[in-house]
Each structure stands twice: as C-alpha cells, then as structure tokens.
Amino acid sequence: MYVKRNYGFWMTLNWSKKPLLIGLLYSILVCAGYILIDQQFYVPWQPISIIGIAVAFYLGFKNNSSYDRTWEARKIWGSIVNNSRSFAAASVSFIQGKDDERVKKELIYRHLAWITALRHQLRLSRPWEHLENRLKEVYSPTICEDYNTKLNKELLEFISKEELSHLEGKSNLATQIMKRQAIRLQELKDLNYFDDFRHMELHQLMVSFYEDQGKSERIKNFPFPRQYASTALWLTFVFCAFVPLGLLDIFQEANNWIFWICPFFSALIIWVFFLMEKDR
Incomplete structure (x- = not known):
C-alpha cells in the first residue's frame, strides 16, 4: 500500500501507460483507415455512451468491493497490533517468579515469531494473483518471501533451534507457534507464575490472535470472485473497441487537423476506463 502524502500523476501513468499507448495506436489506425478507405464507417455515439455508463457502474461496484476488502484487512491489522501490545503488557505485568525476566522475553519473542510466520504465509503467491505485475517501481517492489529459507532464518531470531525443529513439515507454522504459546502458558x-484469572486473560488474547489470523487467511485465500473481475475486464475491452468508431461520428465533419484530435481523445477515454479496471 502506498503511504506517502501524494500519489503523483507520473507514477500513475508509469504503471498504466500500456492501455494508453495501445489505445492511441488503435485509434490512429481506425482514423487513418477512415481517411484511406474513403468510406464512411462509424458507429453512432449514443449507444456507445450507454455501454460506457453500464461499464462505469460495473467498474465502480468492483472497486468499492475491493476497497471494502482493503479496509477489512486494515482493521484486522489494527486488531493484531492492539492485541499484541496488550499481550506484551500482560506478560510483563502478570508473570512473577523465578527467572521471570527470561520467561517474559520468551513469551514476547515467541509472539514475534508468530507475527513473522503469519507475514510470510500471507505473502505466498496464489494462482489467481497477477505475479507478472509485481515489478519493481511499476506496481510495487517484489514482496513474495523466500518461504523455505528466509523464514527459518528470521524465526531463529525469536525461538530456539529445538522449537523450530518441531515446526518442520507443518503446513501452517503460525498456527503451530500459537499452539506452542498456549501450551507454554499452561x-x-x-x-x-500467575493465577487462574490472569491465565484466562492471557488465553483470551490467544483466542483473539487465532481469530485475527483466520480473518487474514480468509482474505488471502478467498479472492474477489473471478467472474466479476473477468466480466469487468471484457466489458471494458468491448467498450474501448467501439470508442474510436463512436468518436468518428462526432469528428467526421471536422476540418483538417481538428479531425486528428479524435485519436487522442479516444486514447484518453480508453486509458481512463482501463485505469479504473486496474485500480482494484
């Protein structure tokens, strides 16, 4: 997610310029064919505009749904942050006994290991994700983690080699780490080290972490329904294919150079609609 103050025009153009350039080339060919063939072929703009309105509504619905998923993910992340702070504060204040500083550090570090494992798992690729678009300085830097090597190296900063060895072969390391945390609390x-009441308070935080993990995995493993995403894409293609033909209806009576503004207007409209289609 982009978090700086402003998202510049040139940054937007950098990752969306392909539809603009292809649309400009296509529009120039249509207009040039109109001149060279010397036959009036065009489509009235009115029905095309109706198609454009329908496509715009469809794209707006899809973008709203995508934003809802983003906002839900943001709330889940906020819950993990707040509950993590509560768990750290509870660990520091509740635990009393022999070598309690080491125990406090152990619990907090194991929690950091859970967050690390969850982060890696949520960054694994899924078949429906557009991996080819994860280009540095175009969409965003490559964020897929080296799950097999980098994860273990990072986990060793928080848990022992013995504990990590018990996680080998597990498909969901974050769940197993949280399970180990619950066993350790018991x-x-x-x-x-603490009484029953404080143990229940810590256990409720464990439940909250499991819930947040499940919510995160739900967003990760259940994509925006592909029929909606694919339909919006093909409707955009259909509309943009008719745009230059519809603008010919408007510019056909224009004199000389004014006629050649048509390809640029067509390219701009095509770019705007594909920008809305990609902005999800």
Missing part, C-alpha cells in the same frame, strides 16, 4: 500457570 505450563507457566502450573508453575505458579
């Missing part, structure tokens, strides 16, 4: 309770 062990500490049995050793009288």
Whole structure:
C-alpha cells in the first residue's frame, strides 16, 4: 500500500501507460483507415455512451468491493497490533517468579515469531494473483518471501533451534507457534507464575490472535470472485473497441487537423476506463 502524502500523476501513468499507448495506436489506425478507405464507417455515439455508463457502474461496484476488502484487512491489522501490545503488557505485568525476566522475553519473542510466520504465509503467491505485475517501481517492489529459507532464518531470531525443529513439515507454522504459546502458558500457570484469572486473560488474547489470523487467511485465500473481475475486464475491452468508431461520428465533419484530435481523445477515454479496471 502506498503511504506517502501524494500519489503523483507520473507514477500513475508509469504503471498504466500500456492501455494508453495501445489505445492511441488503435485509434490512429481506425482514423487513418477512415481517411484511406474513403468510406464512411462509424458507429453512432449514443449507444456507445450507454455501454460506457453500464461499464462505469460495473467498474465502480468492483472497486468499492475491493476497497471494502482493503479496509477489512486494515482493521484486522489494527486488531493484531492492539492485541499484541496488550499481550506484551500482560506478560510483563502478570508473570512473577523465578527467572521471570527470561520467561517474559520468551513469551514476547515467541509472539514475534508468530507475527513473522503469519507475514510470510500471507505473502505466498496464489494462482489467481497477477505475479507478472509485481515489478519493481511499476506496481510495487517484489514482496513474495523466500518461504523455505528466509523464514527459518528470521524465526531463529525469536525461538530456539529445538522449537523450530518441531515446526518442520507443518503446513501452517503460525498456527503451530500459537499452539506452542498456549501450551507454554499452561505450563507457566502450573508453575505458579500467575493465577487462574490472569491465565484466562492471557488465553483470551490467544483466542483473539487465532481469530485475527483466520480473518487474514480468509482474505488471502478467498479472492474477489473471478467472474466479476473477468466480466469487468471484457466489458471494458468491448467498450474501448467501439470508442474510436463512436468518436468518428462526432469528428467526421471536422476540418483538417481538428479531425486528428479524435485519436487522442479516444486514447484518453480508453486509458481512463482501463485505469479504473486496474485500480482494484
């Protein structure tokens, strides 16, 4: 997600210039064919504009749905942040006993390992994702993690090699780490590091973390329905294919150089609609 103050025009143009250039080339060919063939072929603009309105409504619905998914993800992230702070504060204040500083550090570091594992899992690729668009300085830097090597290296900063070895072969490391955290809390309770009430408070935080993880995985593993996304794309293609033919209806009576403004207007309209289609 882009988090700086302004998102510049040239940045937008950089990742969306392909439809603009192809649309300009297509429009020039249509207008040139209109002149060279010397036959009046065009489509009245009125029905094309109706198609454009329908496509715009469809794209608006899709973009609103995409924003809702983004906002839900933002709320989930905020919940993880807040509950993590609460867990760290509870660990520091609740735990009392022999070598309690080491125990506090162990719990907090294991929680950091859970966050790290969850981050890596959520960045794994899915078949419906457009991996070819993850180009540096075009959409965003490549963010897919090296799940097999980099993850283990980062986890070793927070948990021991012995604990990491127990995670080998597990398909969902974040879940297993949280399971180990719950077991460890029960062990500490049995050793009288905290009482039953405080143990229940810590356990409720574990439940919250599981819920946040499940919500995150729901967004990751259930994409925006492909029939809606694909239909919007093909409707955009259909509308943009008719745009130059419709503008010929408007510019055909223009004199000399004014006629050649038509390809640029066509390219601009095509670019705007594909920009809305891609902005999701």
